[in-house]
Amino acid sequence: MKKLVLLLTLVIIGCGKAEKSIQISSKTKPVKEVIIDSLKHPWSITFLSEDEALVSEKDGDLLKVNLSSKKKKVIKGFPRDLTDSIRVVWRGDNSGIFEVRLHPDFKNNNFIYLSYAAKKPGKGSTTKVVRATLQNDSLTGIKTILEAGPFTREYFHYGGGITFGPDGKLYITIGERLFKEIDEPEMPIAQDLQDKRGKIYRLNPDGSIPNDNPDFGDDAVPGIFAIGIRAAQGITVHPETNKIWFSEHGTRQGDEVNLLKAGANYGWPIITTGGYRSRDYVPPTIEGATYANPVWYWQHTVAPTGLMFYTGNEFPDWRNDLLVPGLSRGSLWRFRIENDTIKSAEELFIDDRVRSRKVAQSPEGKLYMLTDEDNGKIVRIKNDTL
Template sequence: MKKLVFLLFLTAIVGCGKEKKLVHVSTKTKPIKEVIVDSLKHPWSIAFLSEEEVLVSEKDGDLLKVSLSSKKKKVIKGFPRDLTDSIRVVWRGDNSGIFEVLLHPDFKNNNQIYLSYAAKKLNKGSATKVVRAALHNDSLIDIKTILEAGPYLKEYHHYGGGMTFGTDGKLYITIGERLFKEIDEPKIPIAQDLKDKRGKIYRLHTDGNIPDDNPDFGKEAVPGLYALGIRAAQGITVQPETGEIWFSEHGTRQGDEVNQLKAGANYGWPIITTGGYRSRDYVPPIIEEAVFTDPIWYWQHTVAPTGLMFYTGDEFPEWKNDLLVPGLSKGSLWRFRIENDTIKSAEELFIDDRVRSRKVAQSPEGKLYMLTDEDNGKIVRIKNKTN
């Protein structure tokens, strides 16, 4: 079993069962929510073109350009035609749609963006796909496939789709394992199979080519592979102070995690988990000589952590360089204080005002925003109401 993560100091205790989390509660900072834009269809990601203009991906809708001042929305034309249909309007268990929208590091000069989404093939199902495109006159042009994580399946779960650029200029992509029940795992589980593109994290050049210094998993490993043993990672981000990359991971019955990404690491799914299995009779195989990497943090209740980020703004001085992690299941927002790659304290925010929270993001001027995962999805500004 993975080791339990203990914190080193407390001013309050939360949790249940075996786990007691030591939580630092701020007395000077009073975060409040202000709705900036609403009527979004389950927004998934946000990218700042400027302080007042953003791109927003709707999981159940379109790629939009949104003005935070006028509230006006404009659909970006030319999205790839293989985007999955909106059958989730009928069946809410479908996780397909548009996922991350990410600006190229040199966007000001090349207007390039990256998009992850659930792509479809006739009579075959869907798979996670990443494309690069140029944004020109509110349309996508020069679309190029960067990663296609087949096989195409008639499962509509756990696509992953999180993306970030590292300080090395490389593109990091999370791909989920796509299964709903562990009992359906093949003899070599998907996330442990080096020949299978699913259940992995990839590291690529901006054009999709494979960096020479990627870890070597052997000749039969899928190209671009950087880490394995992933179930359903969505959020991935860079720690500005250190350049380290962190990602969130969904468990099944509990087992939600925060991990630090390491080259060549195996995060264990489904051989080991900090939670339980959805298929309670499932017995994972033994993989000889496998070395698994423990999470930095895990919860013993379901949080469904998503689009995390490190805060570097000035509005919340006590939060400087802290990790913020939103959650879908409990609808909360978590703040972690980190020192030397160790979580020293945790605070759960907005516990009296819960809403399914998909992503937190920071504007160029350091303002803090959150996307809510609702039929009437919102862009929420998180402001500091001081004493």
């Protein structure tokens, strides 16, 4: 019997592109299955095995979860300078625990990397990245990898995305921390090479600075790889090209998907594909500056977060596609990429929206999603036609 093919016409609403048709095979029918619930706004997940994973709760703890038995265990010894969980009182607070990542040689060294909002009494908070040894469900030997001061009383846009590149280096996104553009200094934070905020860093796994990092000048903060970042969270590596992609939050629209390039300036707040919260804000002109354009941007607010490239076998039509969850519209997007260009886009689960924080793949290729809710969930995305 011939394989049936369903033709689906999608309106491409990013980058000002026109309507486009793509083919979706009838053997692809994604459905959701809740695996674990009662999580406190889960932010990140990394797999220890097919059944066990570490999960960071933005408003809670670092957990070890068993996806088969549904059991959860709190990992002890988290750094004591973690900010207090005041989000339950004030929903505007973005602080908490963010990314959790395993070292590529975790089986031999038991190193994990964590990003979180760290506090300093009387000063406020900042984004911090640490390395720790996971031993007997406890963190030991904690070492600071990056502290993106200054500590301020702005509780927004920490960033906190972490990935290991194909070069074995650690790539970290740090947000610029401001809520309103009108509060920008004369030299905007994300453009100021002497300010740690609003940048993407490239570091050795021990926190030292690689010798082949781009040169931003003698006065620049050590470790900077790219500048002009507002609130990037998701960061991931393409499985074939080995290029690094990241998501970026805009203000009034302006959400983006970007390709990371050494020494690039992504423009914030001088240029944006959206608008400003402070409608009277006029950005300065920086002489001689050139800016990298996004690969994709939406013309509505999506709030893209923990993206990934799919390499599993359950959805053969999706292989090497970029999956991007969104907080604002509770969506999950699938992008087909050719030669670093997005050729088509599909928005999934439009009839079942939920704030989506992260998509991740298990060692055997199963696809999971974290929902950003008071009753947060680990959701398995399955192919219902198999």
